[in-house]
Amino acid sequence: MDPELVRHVATSTGLSGPVAARVVADVVAYFSETTEEYVRRRHRELQARERRNAEIWTVIASELAARPVRCGEVSERQLRRIVYG
Incomplete structure (x- = not known):
């Protein structure tokens, strides 16, 4: 997972780092479908x-x-x- 993306999501949404990381992981998983x-x-x-x-x-x-x-x-x-x- 891209730490810069996690940092951006955390900063832009006010989410904590761990929560932002879970959100990014969920989005990446959703779009990883062929x-x-x-x-x-x-x-x-x-x-x-x-x-x-x-x-x-x-x-x-x-x-x-x-x-x-x-x-x-x-x-x-x-x-x-x-x-x-």
């Missing part, structure tokens, strides 16, 4: 909310485009292949 893992997880979550695939692909594509580390544009076909093989 694109494939993210797509599969979100597909399961959205299906559990009874969303239809046509809507799911649009939601996932827009979420991927907004992530800080972008994977590039992903088509609906590519998303289906990630989920269904």
